[in-house]
Amino acid sequence: MKGFLLLSIIKMLVVFTVIMVGVALLTLMERKVSAWMQNRRGPNRVGPAGLLQPAADGLKNILKEETFPAMASRWLFLLAPAMSFIPALLLFAVIPFAAPLPVDFDFSLGPLGRFVHHGLMPMVVADLPIGFLFVLAISSMGVYGIALAGWASNSKYALLGGLRAAAQMVSYEVPMGLSLIPVLLLSGNVSLSAIIRDQQMSLWYVLPLFLSFFIFLVSGFAETNRLPFDMPEAESELIAGYHTEYSAMKFSFFFIAEYSNVVTVCAMVTTLFFGGWDIPFTHWDEAGGVLQSIATAGFFFVKVMFWIFFVMWIRWTLPRFRYDQLMSLGWKVLLPLALAYIMIVCVAIYVVEHVLGLTDPILKGLSLFALSVVVSILVFGVLDRGVFIRGSGRQRRPLNAPARRAPVVT
Amino acid sequence: MAIGVKVLARPSRDVSYVRATLKGMALTFKHMFEKKVTMQYPEERSTDAEHGGGRWSLTPRWRGTHRMLTDEQGRSKCVACGLCPQICPANCIKLVPGEDEQGHRYPLIYEIDEFRCIFCGYCQEVCPEEAIHVGVHYENSEYTRGRFVYDLERLSSQTHAVSTLWDPTDPKGE
Numbered sequence: 001m002k003g004f005l006l007l008s009i010i011k012m013l014v015v016f017t018v019i020m021v022g023v024a025l026l027t028l029m030e031r032k033v034s035a036w037m038q039n040r041r042g043p044n045r046v047g048p049a050g051l052l053q054p055a056a057d058g059l060k061n062i063l064k065e066e067t068f069p070a071m072a073s074r075w076l077f078l079l080a081p082a083m084s085f086i087p088a089l090l091l092f093a094v095i096p097f098a099a100p101l102p103v104d105f106d107f108s109l110g111p112l113g114r115f116v117h118h119g120l121m122p123m124v125v126a127d128l129p130i131g132f133l134f135v136l137a138i139s140s141m142g143v144y145g146i147a148l149a150g151w152a153s154n155s156k157y158a159l160l161g162g163l164r165a166a167a168q169m170v171s172y173e174v175p176m177g178l179s180l181i182p183v184l185l186l187s188g189n190v191s192l193s194a195i196i197r198d199q200q201m202s203l204w205y206v207l208p209l210f211l212s213f214f215i216f217l218v219s220g221f222a223e224t225n226r227l228p229f230d231m232p233e234a235e236s237e238l239i240a241g242y243h244t245e246y247s248a249m250k251f252s253f254f255f256i257a258e259y260s261n262v263v264t265v266c267a268m269v270t271t272l273f274f275g276g277w278d279i280p281f282t283h284w285d286e287a288g289g290v291l292q293s294i295a296t297a298g299f300f301f302v303k304v305m306f307w308i309f310f311v312m313w314i315r316w317t318l319p320r321f322r323y324d325q326l327m328s329l330g331w332k333v334l335l336p337l338a339l340a341y342i343m344i345v346c347v348a349i350y351v352v353e354h355v356l357g358l359t360d361p362i363l364k365g366l367s368l369f370a371l372s373v374v375v376s377i378l379v380f381g382v383l384d385r386g387v388f389i390r391g392s393g394r395q396r397r398p399l400n401a402p403a404r405r406a407p408v409v410t
Numbered sequence: 411m412a413i414g415v416k417v418l419a420r421p422s423r424d425v426s427y428v429r430a431t432l433k434g435m436a437l438t439f440k441h442m443f444e445k446k447v448t449m450q451y452p453e454e455r456s457t458d459a460e461h462g463g464g465r466w467s468l469t470p471r472w473r474g475t476h477r478m479l480t481d482e483q484g485r486s487k488c489v490a491c492g493l494c495p496q497i498c499p500a501n502c503i504k505l506v507p508g509e510d511e512q513g514h515r516y517p518l519i520y521e522i523d524e525f526r527c528i529f530c531g532y533c534q535e536v537c538p539e540e541a542i543h544v545g546v547h548y549e550n551s552e553y554t555r556g557r558f559v560y561d562l563e564r565l566s567s568q569t570h571a572v573s574t575l576w577d578p579t580d581p582k583g584e
Contacts, residue, residue, distance in 0.1 A: 036441070
């Protein structure tokens with residue numbers, strides 16, 4: 001027991017440190033990626049290639065003045081940054097980041113007693129059997145921090161940002177949760193380790209469940225308030241949205257929270273749809289071992305980094321949605337799509353398992369993959385025709401009416 | 411719409427969001443590997459050969475921080491006539507005249523407050539001895555405000571090019 005506690009504490013410290021340092025470096029990466037996409041160089045003055053820029057930013061933020069709006073609700077104002085920051089970090093506790101590591105020790109530490117651990121240590125801070133439900137529960141906590149920040153600031157811009165954030169995050173929580181039901185149906189387990197194990201045996205879930213992946217990714221963008229769904233911040237409309245009134249380190253905390261959320265969503269995408277720490281086309285990594293742990297951790301890192309890059313790539317490509325478009329995308333497109341997809345996958349799994357009688361996980365995965373290709377082509381065909389998300393011009397005039405013209409000025 | 415706002419007919423059919431998104435992403439990705447346009451200013455300058463070799467250099471009539479010219483003996487050419495503080499619209503020149511044994515006037519104190527200066531160049535135009543000039547120069551950073559009051563020694567030790575006056579017979583400077 002004590003060995004387990006000791007290992008847990010070590011894992012907590014390591015994961016916490018890695019995430020915090022990683023988040024700091026992500027701010028640099030974001031600026032670098034944006035710069036490259038705009039033919040610029042990005043920050044390159046502080047340290048080699050600008051690597052110490054996050055440290056300089058952190059130092060600056062610590063030294064800056066902490067302002068309090070005169071009429072702000074003091075305790076909530078203080079609480080909000082922590083409230084948005086803690087759930088983002090908590091989520092990472094259940095994400096397995098490498099193959100199990102064999103750890104054997106047996107030693108005594110004076111008054112603390114005897115520490116014993118034998119066998120494989122799962123490389124996850126808390127290998128919760130309900131891992132998945134934990135993720136859904138905690139990820140919906142993030143909205144409190146942002147909504148509170150907006151409300152406690154007693155500023156109209158912050159309040160509008162907070163309201164938008166609350167509406168957006170609650171709306172996208174629904175398709176996000178629903179998009180994961182097919183994953184559960186396919187794996188038959190809610191523990192993230194079990195989901196990874198299932199993907200190792202069959203295909204990565206992105207193939208048989210592409211639509212789930214797509215819905216999850218889009219909702220993930222909305223959940224993290226990243227562009228193109230950064231309505232809560234919306235610099236051009238709301239100054240900075242919910243963190244308008246925040247300064248110095250408290251402001252930094254929102255930034256850290258945003259980037260930790262990005263890391264978590266990317267890790268979730270990797271875990272649920274891209275096999276987690278699995279190295280494809282080999283079963284070598286599934287037997288626990290030191291080498292395997294290191295290799296799989298590296299692989300997990302590469303996958304997560306790719307998705308983080310993808311998030312930044314999207315951010316610097318797409319403009320912001322209009323608010324009603326955002327809501328209609330969430331409620332009118334993603335939600336029905338997710339619900340319909342659950343039905344399709346249910347039927348498909350039943351047919352594959354009981355009618356066709358396929359039990360081999362790879363064959364099962366492949367047959368679902370074929371279905372997924374068909375469904376994806378249909379869905380993207382419809383989305384691509386602009387039927388659901390439309391420009392404002394369409395709503396004001398019937399389809400066959402002539403285009404409006406400006407009256408001739410006389 | 412009395413002012414004739416142009417109302418665009420928005421396309422309502424065949425609007426492709428997915429393809430447009432993919433196209434945009436391909437574009438931004440392509441840009442990541444293109445040549446950077448940033449000029450690393452203090453290290454690279456527009457006057458360097460690889461940046462067009464002075465294509466973007468300053469015009470010879472640029473009016474920047476001042477420079478006092480000196481004669482062969484290294485003394486300033488200024489005769490302390492007092493015309494420049496007289497004409498200076500910003501009143502930024504402080505001149506205390508002195509006289510040596512031969513009766514030559516020279517400036518005891520000659521200071522220009524570059525913060526007050528509006529760089530009109532009147533001092534250069536009015537100077538009968540062609541002593542004070544505005545210079546073709548713009549890099550003026552200092553650590554303290556006090557350093558922006560240039561004294562005679564500082565003005566004389568500047569080496570940058572001096573500004574050319576506008577010539578009425580050649581208004582375009584050709």
